[in-house]
Amino acid sequence: MPRVVIAPDKFRGSLTATEVATHLAAGLRAAVPGLEVTLAPVADGGEGTVEAAVAAGFERVPAVATGPTGEPVGTAWARRGGDAVVELAAVSGLDVLPGGTPAPLTATSRGTGELVAAALAAGCTRVVVGIGGSACTDGGAGLLRALGLRTLDHDGHPVAEGGAALAGVERVVTGGLDPHLREVDLVVACDVDNPLTGPAGAAHVYGPQKGASPGEVDRLDAALAHWADLVASVTGVDRRDVPGAGAAGGVGFGLLAVAGARTRPGADLVFELTGLAEAVAGADLVVTGEGSLDAQSLRGKAPTAVARLAREHGVPVVAVAGRCLVDAADAEDAGFAEVLTTTEEAGSEEASLADPGPALERIGRRLGVRLAERLATAGAGGAGGAGAAGGAGR
Structure with a gap:
């Protein structure tokens, strides 16, 4: 059975990191019953x-x-x-x-x-x-x-x-x-x-x-x-x-x-305390993110640190954010195979802020379907491998 580590930071003003992880996990499990999911909310020394x-x-x-x-x-x-x-x-x-x-x-x-x-x-x-x-x-x-x-x-x-x-x-x-x-x-x-x-x-x-x-x-x-x-x-x-x-x-x-x-x-200190490296090792996918993925995020904040850690273990990473303010090239350079946002999923930033949970669950479901397809292809001898849950984009 594949294993996914969900390690987001908070969505400031709407959800705690644990709540974000729980919604994503619900969607993943709905798509892949029996999926092994590790919830590992993260922080960088600030709130959470x-x-x-x-x-x-x-x-x-x-x-x-x-x-x-x-x-x-x-x-x-x-x-x-x-x-x-x-x-x-x-x-x-x-x-x-x-x-x-x-x-x-x-x-x-x-x-x-x-x-x-x-x-x-x-x-x-x-x-x-x-x-x-x-x-x-x-x-x-x-x-x-x-x-x-x-x-x-x-x-x-x-x-x-x-x-x-x-x-x-x-x-x-x-x-x-x-x-x-x-x-x-x-x-x-x-x-x-x-x-x-x-x-x-x-x-x-x-x-x-x-x-x-x-x-x-x-x-x-x-x-x-x-x-x-x-x-x-x-x-x-x-x-x-x-x-x-x-x-x-x-x-x-x-x-x-x-x-x-x-x-x-x-972020590194929190990862050490929480044993995140051990959780990531051997996973098939890591999902991280925060409320606003922006230029500040790329300067060592928690999601980028998660991506760096996952890359060290050869595990693909998808970022899920409320909104994304970085371009695809910078996101890829930071280690994210894909960036998905609740703003796009919910249809507007207002709808996303008001109730991001359902959008997160739909995103989780989609990630689960993609992961299952990749693993099935790999198991059948295809070239896809476990890989990322989807192509780069947002």
């Missing part, structure tokens, strides 16, 4: 990272932590043995801002630090922190405060949360940091290489996405530079220009400079 870990067998650990504007947020982290997965987007991200209202100057990463602290207290020896989707530009100060760092003003009082308040920090005290940080392997899942400050830094590149005006961007960049100066004076090493320091509003900097973390490409 904990979900991908749980789908791969990690335990979901419910928690309540501080949200980006100080309100409590119901969230979760994931655990399997000594490994923990923490997702910044689920507690300090744009999607959990109350009412969706940005708070570029005051948003904090404290809640992410609280989840890391929970994992340390639980005895985890490797903690993976996915840092995509941040609502804050606080240089990781909030996260570090949750782990015991103290940031004091000229009167010795604790400084308020948020990036703007970093301008008022006069002293950084590291003596109270959680001692488990010295013993744990702290890994940052990060796919950007921005420095902390400057024109390519956290405030200038990502601040506007978080609601910062031009004046606020300048204010945040100056505050981050002051923060980096203070941290360097305490640690003896200036890490503001390390690739990835500017990730998640500078959370990357805080983790690297103070918490002793190291970085890994987000």
